[in-house]
Amino acid sequence: MTKLEQAKEKIIMENSHKLVSRFASIQTQLILGFGLILVLAFIIAIIGYLSLYNLQSNVDTTLDEAYRIRELSLEIENEFLLARQNENAFLDNWRNIGFEIAMSKYVWETHHHLKQAKEKLDEITYLFNITQDEKLIQATSEVEQLPPLLSQYESAFLTTVADIKNLSRTNGVEHRLREQWLLLNNMVKPLPDPTFYQLVLQIQANEQAYFNTDKKEYIDNIHLLILEFEETAKTSATENLTIDENIIDPSKLIFEMDKYLDLFNRLVELEEDVKINTDIFQALTITITSMLALSLGLLAAFVLVRRIIPPLRQLSHVAYKIGQGDLTQEVIISGHDEFAMLANVFNHMTTQLRGLIGLLEDKVEKRTHRLKLVAILSEQLNAILNIDQLLLELDTTIKLLQVELDGYFVGLWLLTDDKNAFHLRIGTGREEITFIYEDYQVDMSDNKGIFRHVYETGTHYLTNDATNDAMYEYIDKFPNTRAELTLPVRIGQEFMGVLDIQSDRSDAFDSKDDMVFQMVANQIAISLRNARMYGLEKKLRSIEEERAAKLSELNASKDRFFSIVAHDLKGPFHPLLGMVELLIFLADNGDYDDMREMLESVQVSTNNVYSLLENLLEWSRMERGHMPFEPVRIDLHEVGNNIVELLTPNANEKGVNLLNGVPENIFVHADENMLDTVIRNLTTNALKFTPNDGSVTISARAWEGGDDTERSQELVGSDFIEVSVIDTGIGMSEKDQHKLFRIDTHHTTLGTNKEQGTGLGLIICQEMVEKNKGRIWVESELGKGTTVNFTVPSLAAPTTPSPAHLWRGEEDSKLYFEDDFIEESPFIVPPSKEMRLLYKLAKDGNVDSIIKETCQIAASDEQYLPFKDEVLALAQEFASGIVVEAYQV
Known part of the structure; x- marks a missing residue:
């Protein structure tokens, strides 16, 4: 290694040592720790901001979803209730306004509202499906059950509409049933036996009662009445099935009645189907309403519970209670945020639902009570046929209606015979209404108000604000009227009057009250018609009985006539023929003394036959009304003298004293021939039944009434003369007196010298006396004689003008x-x-x-x-x- 490289390595090691020394110092470590803290705080702030932002977003989303679910729930419920309302309106009004109008007005609306409800249910389902919460998605299974229920509800409703359409068609069962009843009614009404017609009326009354009340007992009554009808048809005599010489085949009546029964049974089945569908509506309504309230409420609560637990837990609990039927629950959340608003809306919805259900229950209870009242009144009114008793029962009915409605005034107004006015026949109202109802009527000639409208249209009229209704006409007798319901009392085209219900409260009547009270008005109309028909039938029966009695009397007259001809006319000819044969024998032998005696007998027999023929002719002419009637001024004393002079030879022959006891200057106004015939006939009868040394007296006096109350009352105020023919003859018993003056009983008695009579004399006298406005009667006692009295108008008394x-x-x-x-x-x-x-x-x-x-x-x-x-x-x-x-x- 070179020195240079060693120097560089030494420098690097020294620098590293210095750096480590610096990091190991406290100052450096504090600076680094603080910096790290700042970095971490910054990172935490960013995370917190993002968390808060996400929380706010989730809360807003949850609230929006909850709000939308709430809105959709209310809208679904509203759409369903509107559909239900249109369904009820259709079922209640299709008979009144017609099927086609009701269908176009209500059925389409029902379909539209159900469609809207389904669309909103689909929207709720979509809201839950877009969430990532599997439990929430699983909870939507109950919501998914609602569309099939709504479809089932709509299907049941359309089935009911189809059934009603079949009922309402021109060739439908209900129309054919009416035609079949009218056919039966027209067939049996002219029959001589009224039993058929009464049975047909009773069948119709029970039919209407069944459709009004749905009571099965009326169906049984109809079957029993039909069996009675068919049995009557089988056992009726031919004359009871004859109309104008045309005999109605009993099998035809039975066949037509069987057709009616078949149509009625089919109509009952259709009505049962409609009723079953209506029950399905009600069951589905309860199910759907409950599921809407429960499922949607629970779903909304579930969403909020899953995301914002404390407030929504209470909502869930309350919703559950409401779903169980406890509508007294309330959500208590303080504050002014969205939860508080939701709680208020929920509480408001619960209050509305509670009020709606309570109102519906009250209406159902009231409607049920009124329907029961209608059924009771119908049963009571149907049982009464006497018109006077019916009016008394109607008075009770009107009072019941007034009490039921707490009405200001309730009245039954009947149309007068000239159809120009409504007469208040029965009325009842508050104590402040004190005028006499029976003397009051409303003239229709100038009236353009409600009564005239109901009369012309034949439909009811309802106003809940009478003071602002242009159709309402103020009547001073009812100053406080604020609402009025006027219903027609009619059957078919026969308009009888109106049932008028008035209230002193605005909005007093519900729109469905007209249906219930129209049933009452219809029942009143049926009862009035039945009573009138019963009265007419009773009157016709009375006329028939009178005609039958008259026919019996005519038959008796005919029998009496032939009896007289067969007996009294034939009787004298037997001795007459025998005496003629004897006369021929005496003529051959020249025995003229015996011949004279025989000829006298022949003369007597011939006179008897002539007298009989003359009486028969007089009686026949009077029966046909062909006898002239010429009242003139007659001197009664002179008439008595003429008759005494005429009949004195007959009286002397029997040794009877015949006297004229009529005072002078008594003048009467009568038919001279009739008066002469009456007195002569009565005097002849008196001579016939008076023995030797007896007396017959003709007398007259001013009529004073005597003890005969009936005749006295009839002749009071007129001047009459009482003429009497008094004899001291054999008299007659009270039983025989009752046989006098009757053509249907043969009452003739041999005289004291075996004289014979026709039995028509007194009858002819009676008719002649009555023709002259008088009366004739007999006073007699067996063994003491007889007095025949009759009255004749004096000259001053009024009489019938002469038909000369x-x-x-x-x-x-x-x-x-x-x-x-x-x-x-x-x-x-x-x-x-x-x-x-x-x-x-x-x-x-x-x-x-x-x-x-x-x-x-x-x-x-x-x-x-x-x-x-x-x-x-x-x-x-x-x-x-x-x-x-x-x-x-």
């Missing part, structure tokens, strides 16, 4: 004679009464009128034509003052 031809025009006269003579064709000359009419006209000297009347007589029947000239000649003689006595009869 002289007072009538030519056309009336023609009709009168045609009606009077068209059935008198067996006679070849005008009857004596028409001849008396001609005589009366002749005395007035009106030849033209006489000619017209005689022409009418001649024109009424061809058999009169040969006598036309003789009648005209006779009339001209009358007009000239030449009175032919033979024609005065």
